[in-house]
Amino acid sequence: MGGIKALLTILCCLAQVMITHQNGQFIGASMSFTIINGTNGLEVQLDVISGWVLGKGPCGINCSRASINSNTEAARKEVFQKQGDSHFFGNWTVEIKTNGMKTSQVMDITQDVCSNIHESVVDVSEKARWEQVWTVVRYPMIKDAPYMDIAFEGLSWRPLSLQGENALWHLQMKAKPQLRSDTGKPNNSPQAFSKPFYRLLLDKENYIRIATIDPDGDHAACSLAEYIEAGIASRHPLPNITVTEDCIITIPSKRSLGYHNGSMGAVGISVRDYNVSGLTSGGRLEPFSTIGVQFLIQFLDNISEPSFIFPTPEGNHKFNIYSGTTWKIDVYAEPISPALIDHFSCLGRQHEDVKIINFKNTTVPNHANVMMATMTWTPLHSDVGNHIVCVGVEDSLG
Template sequence: MLPSVLLLLLLSGAEAAYFGVVFSYSVGDFQPAGYPATTNFKVSFSSCEEFDLWLCNGNCSMLSVYPLDERGGEWCQTAYTESVAVTFLSTLDTPFDATNWTENRNGIELSAATMLIEMRNRSDINKPNSSPQTTIIPLLRVPSNCQRNINLLVSDPDGDDVRCRYAADPECITCTPPSVLSVSPSCSLSFSPTNSSDEGPYAVQMVLEDFTGQNIILTNGNNSQEVKPQNDAISKIPVQFVFKVDPAAPSCTAGEYLPRFLPPTPEHGDQIHTNVNQAVEISVRAEATQAETTELLFSGPTGVTKSSSGSGNFSLTWTPSAGDGGLNQTLCFVVQANSSGSVYQSDFRCVFVTAGSSPTTVSPPTAATPLPTTFTFMTILPPFTTPQTTPTPFPTTTTPPQTTTTPFPTTTTLPPTTNQPAATSAAGPYYVLALNVKISTSLSLETDSATITNLIKDELERQGLPPDLTLKLLSDGVVKATA
């Protein structure tokens, strides 16, 4: 207990403060133990020690905690990851409670955020949802007289549409957005030259949401169902950081005081491929003729290391593990330069790093063989609470068929197509087990898959299935049906 008390006193004397959070989660295909899910918190404080004190009373040796990057005396970003097998599908609307924000101009004192984690089975992909993925450096800065656009690099493992906005009540305690920074739904933040009276740090509290682009059905572990309209976000994750408006620079021309990236630095949005357990090295080069380029600051997946081989020459190295296979990992960086006591940052630049592919999967269980009713997802985080949620029943009397994957061609067993009285109807859900379709055609699966899919869809509608049925013709000739 004594070391924790001493640590608390040291942090209090140094005026420790919160610099933001980036949260994400991803869910893999079904495995014998359940759906593999990984959560990732990147939380930033004014020191690395403060994160340990906040999460685990100063001793995080038994947890998966990884310091990512820090700028001594200013901020430290640390990641906490947890990988579990999800065996009961549900929804978590989880509050995030950290501590006091660092001093800021928009008057936000207490930090808070809300994470909507959708872990019910999606009818369109036949597994739980994965959240949008992105990252950010804890402190971005720009001179007050210079234009700056900050483009977040976002992705979604499920292919959903990702949109950004500022947080609103009840997603934060004080939700005043920074007056000097605007955000677009496409996740671009814009700063225009302003007066010296606006200089200083601002707390940025954003929310990333993913939208499916179609109405889908969500099924929980008790087989209760809910229709999720295409215009409703399926999950919500927080992205918070500090944006600092510095005193005016002598020049806003990139390459003079503000560092300018040079080749072979990758461009923003570049895709870099590697293999699991194979190191990838990214060279970053920058120049500032009127200032000294001193450091590279980054945020990305756990395990990234940085090095320097002289002024303006840096590298980032990362070796992905098996759990990183198939995911677009976002790696972002800036270069800082110093001149006469002033600090200048380059543009904010990000790349995707993709490693190999996901592990071999097995078919998920049907409703007749449910998973064990245990749920260990996100249960050991002290600063969080997990309120109970009540599943919303599917709002019709006839339960549509759930997703299944079947060989093609074969025979058909179709569900009933009429509503039965409540006293005599059998409990759903019903399933399409096979297709009563035999096609003899010269069409090719490789070049005419859309035509073949439409033919099968028309036949299924004639057999009584709902018109909003969607089909996917997979490359091996298997039809995937979703209603």
């Protein structure tokens, strides 16, 4: 049987395009791509997982937890008709330079993307007021183009008190059709998965871990995004924020640095994939590709949120499982009194059919009102590869 490596995370461009004001509904996204064989040649498949203020995103004005896994086609059309703006959920552009061109050319492909979009709701937090959707688009690789630089941008972020209102979001990545000498195939970008919105405590050394994998088995490395890759976060990065190569983000949210109760800011992370063999023949480590991850953070004096407790596995725990067998893992969560745990949710980066079963009260020494749930998944042979699976929990107070 084929082996499946499964990564379980317990945490849970330069174009003159008209951009209209969009009432601050965006709260983060991550982009990735794979190169596939289409009907008429190579195509780039774009995967975007984006977060929006609840009721203002592609899930529609009636978005709720019941919308999870639903298709957004009807809701998107309803929003477009109401707003009268086909760019309401952002602009898509592609920059190319074919062998016969002296300069690069930027094209607006928003209409092409919107007419070929496949999108569904990944997660909804009714209490925290956000929605998250997964968008998949296929676009043909342009003949004789050595690269395609694809960008997704728009107005605007939910108001960012640390970086300004009406802030532009911007993510981009470069896809290349050339075959790699080690795999004999075009490169696929790394993939990342995170919540779109985090709450962190003031005057504390806060840590956020972003789950990353690479479908080609390359080494994926994180860094703080810079320049145009980071959008608003490059011009006004959060004070003293640092990012390690294995994607642990540290934010010392001291008041003396400008953080205050209720303040909000955007974070931009770049994830690059490198050959696992190390340096290139020229002695310089060059990435195959780069993707962007962006999300919103709110800083608060007090946070009353449930937490995962032992014996739940640590975040970014890796499991090796086999196709045709059933994987199960128990997770335990404790609320802040007087709240009670009322909901677990499973999120698969590739819509893996992971389920929650055996939701029940349990006893854990030195903890109160603990609820346990079992995550379960039976992968198929077609699932062989790397996966990211996350679990989230909510209590009765949100």
